[in-house]
Amino acid sequence: MRTEFDPDRLPLTILELFRIKQGEMVSALMHLGTRLGLWEALRDSEPCTSTQLAEACGLQERWVREWLHGMAATELVQHDDGRFALTPEARVALTDSDHWSFMPGVFGPPMTHYEIERTAEAFRTGVGMTWAEHGEHACHMQCAMSAARQESFLVPTVLASFDGATDRLRAGRARIVDVGCGAGVAARLLASSFPQATVVGIDPSERAITAARAESAAAGLDNATFEQGTFDDLDRFGPVDLLVTLDVLHDLPRPQDAIAAAGRNLTADGWWLVADIKGRGDLESNRKIPVLPYMYAMSVFYCMSSALSEPGGEGLGTLGMYPARLEEMVRGAGFTHFTRHDVELDPTNWYYEIRL
Numbered sequence: 001m002r003t004e005f006d007p008d009r010l011p012l013t014i015l016e017l018f019r020i021k022q023g024e025m026v027s028a029l030m031h032l033g034t035r036l037g038l039w040e041a042l043r044d045s046e047p048c049t050s051t052q053l054a055e056a057c058g059l060q061e062r063w064v065r066e067w068l069h070g071m072a073a074t075e076l077v078q079h080d081d082g083r084f085a086l087t088p089e090a091r092v093a094l095t096d097s098d099h100w101s102f103m104p105g106v107f108g109p110p111m112t113h114y115e116i117e118r119t120a121e122a123f124r125t126g127v128g129m130t131w132a133e134h135g136e137h138a139c140h141m142q143c144a145m146s147a148a149r150q151e152s153f154l155v156p157t158v159l160a161s162f163d164g165a166t167d168r169l170r171a172g173r174a175r176i177v178d179v180g181c182g183a184g185v186a187a188r189l190l191a192s193s194f195p196q197a198t199v200v201g202i203d204p205s206e207r208a209i210t211a212a213r214a215e216s217a218a219a220g221l222d223n224a225t226f227e228q229g230t231f232d233d234l235d236r237f238g239p240v241d242l243l244v245t246l247d248v249l250h251d252l253p254r255p256q257d258a259i260a261a262a263g264r265n266l267t268a269d270g271w272w273l274v275a276d277i278k279g280r281g282d283l284e285s286n287r288k289i290p291v292l293p294y295m296y297a298m299s300v301f302y303c304m305s306s307a308l309s310e311p312g313g314e315g316l317g318t319l320g321m322y323p324a325r326l327e328e329m330v331r332g333a334g335f336t337h338f339t340r341h342d343v344e345l346d347p348t349n350w351y352y353e354i355r356l
């Protein structure tokens with residue numbers, strides 16, 4: 001490791017520091033773009049001036065112009081002679097809600113003062129925050145991060161690759177349970193894809209369950225119900241033909257108890273579909289991940305914090321449930337079948353088919 005100060009490297013360090021701060025500030029501009037309808041208006045117009053965009057959104061031109069200049073300084077918005085347009089790719093990722101890459105919801109409102117204070121306290125006490133404790137925005141953000149990918153990949157790609165699963169779920173009165181369902185995107189998707197099945201979504205967050213129930217009612221689904229609870233409650237809902245656990249295991253203070261509950265409640269020929277982050281097992285191997293600092297930041301504030309929200313929690317965190325660890329844990333709990341499915345387009349998750 002280097003120890004000598006190198007003045008030639010200092011400008012790069014300063015640039016890196018500003019890039020980090022820039023991420024925070026531009027994220028907030030992105031959030032305003034969603035909140036004020038600016039992305040949709042850009043999508044729906046020909047290349048436009050700041051005056052035209054301001055009129056389309058009912059906003060003040062001077063504010064819209066400064067926002068546009070900031071956005072045109074990124075790779076997302078093109079500028080030519082006073083007119084602005086989204087790049088074709090940004091148009092998809094920011095405005096096409098049917099596309100797997102749709103992600104404007106990731107840019108939620110910035111974290112609150114309470115969350116920063118509470119996290120600083122957790123560094124001292126060791127005890128972190130549950131997802132629910134973060135408040136409303138976290139509930140929206142975690143859904144927004146995964147909804148488009150789940151809608152695009154879960155049934156047609158992932159479940160379709162589980163031998164015989166979709167045929168059985170379509171044919172019979174199967175029981176599907178999604179534990180850690182958040183606001184219920186995947187549960188609703190499964191209920192509408194498999195109308196003969198009954199689907200239960202379970203999550204400890206009252207806010208998430210309330211949102212899941214409202215969305216499910218709005219979609220007119222009569223085969224999906226949502227219950228406030230945790231993995232500890234799974235015994236009340238078994239036996240389960242398809243158990244679903246999406247981006248949850250690494251957040252749990254006691255993942256080994258959850259895996260044991262899954263084993264107790266899966267039917268002998270059932271499937272456990274687990275999605276978890278494409279972690280590699282250690283810091284140096286994780287460097288292959290293009291947005292690694294973001295992943296560790298998510299872990300400190302959300303995932304590891306949740307996994308340490310009980311004293312003595314396992315604390316795996318965002319990148320902590322990597323394939324070898326998950327396989328060892330599930331085989332140790334009596335599962336005999338473990339297959340990892342890689343959906344190449346999905347930058348975030350591996351999908352696991354786990355059976356007794």
Ligand SMILES: C[S@@+](CC[C@H](N)C(=O)[O-])C[C@H]1O[C@@H](n2cnc3c(N)ncnc32)[C@H](O)[C@@H]1O
Nearest residue numbers: 131142143146180181182205230231246247248
């Ligand atoms: C990252 S979110 C994933 C939500 C959803 N599955 C998705 O993919 O959008 C993790 C979820 O796990 C839930 N959770 C935390 N502790 C849990 C527990 N002990 N049992 C079940 N779910 C839990 C949180 O409330 C949160 O909704």
